[in-house]
Amino acid sequence: MTRGFSLIAIGALLALTATQTFAAGDPARGKTKIATCVACHGQDGNSVDPQYPRLAGQYADYLAQALHEYKTGQRGNPVMKGFAATLSDQDITDISAYFSTMPTRLSGLEGHIQGE
Amino acid sequence: MKRLHLVGLIAVALCAASAVHAEGDKTRGRTLVYTCNGCHGVPGYSNVYPEYHVPHIAGQNEQYIVNALKSYRTKGGDRKHPTMSAQADSLSNEDIADIAAYLSSLAK
Numbered sequence: 001m002t003r004g005f006s007l008i009a010i011g012a013l014l015a016l017t018a019t020q021t022f023a024a025g026d027p028a029r030g031k032t033k034i035a036t037c038v039a040c041h042g043q044d045g046n047s048v049d050p051q052y053p054r055l056a057g058q059y060a061d062y063l064a065q066a067l068h069e070y071k072t073g074q075r076g077n078p079v080m081k082g083f084a085a086t087l088s089d090q091d092i093t094d095i096s097a098y099f100s101t102m103p104t105r106l107s108g109l110e111g112h113i114q115g116e
Numbered sequence: 117m118k119r120l121h122l123v124g125l126i127a128v129a130l131c132a133a134s135a136v137h138a139e140g141d142k143t144r145g146r147t148l149v150y151t152c153n154g155c156h157g158v159p160g161y162s163n164v165y166p167e168y169h170v171p172h173i174a175g176q177n178e179q180y181i182v183n184a185l186k187s188y189r190t191k192g193g194d195r196k197h198p199t200m201s202a203q204a205d206s207l208s209n210e211d212i213a214d215i216a217a218y219l220s221s222l223a224k
Contacts, residue, residue: 050220051179059169069195076187076194105223106172109157112222114147 025060025090025097033095036083045099057104063096140178140217148215151203175223181216 034043037055041047045056055063069075071084071092087095155161155170162169173181187195188204195201207215 050177053180054177058172061168062171065168074196106175108159108172109153109174112174113150113153
């Protein structure tokens with residue numbers, strides 16, 4: 001019993017460490033760089049206006065990918081291109097880390113399709 | 117006084133316009149998202165080249181989903197992603213509205 005518990009604890013610890021290494025960005029540092037974002041996306045990334053996406057709880061690497069694509073113009077959006085242009089790679093990683101850790105209203109689609 | 121009437125009319129018109137916007141059919145949307153599930157319903161699933169997680173879309177905001185899907189269309193779209201473009205090209209405006217209505221209704 002104790003042994004099983006220790007194993008689970010070690011597993012959880014490993015999982016946590018792995019996630020942190022993977023995210024690489026620093027949410028605390030990200031929080032200091034989001035002054036521009038909050039006007040549309042909200043302080044915690046839960047945009048109220050339905051035309052803007054919720055960022056809270058979204059995968060950090062997806063958010064970073066989107067910001068890079070806005071920056072290069074691969075994803076065309078004049079407003080976001082302007083903002084993304086001012087961000088360094090480190091800024092993008094930190095901002096993405098911050099929003100991904102906020103309390104989310106998003107989830108995967110599993111369990112939400114017909115017949116499930 | 118006349119001006120007040122005008123302001124009132126504009127306010128009513130704006131309300132009517134946003135009501136039309138939110139007209140997607142959730143029930144129909146629920147059957148349409150079956151295809152989306154192949155990627156967006158697999159926990160932790162990743163895009164490749166480049167590699168990043170396929171985004172969470174359940175609970176996303178309605179008008180954003182509409183705009184995003186239309187942007188993936190090959191003609192006149194601002195987003196380039198082969199798989200998503202193929203999907204978006206196969207969807208009518210009504211399909212997109214219904215999908216957006218259903219997905220946004222899933223907000224936790």
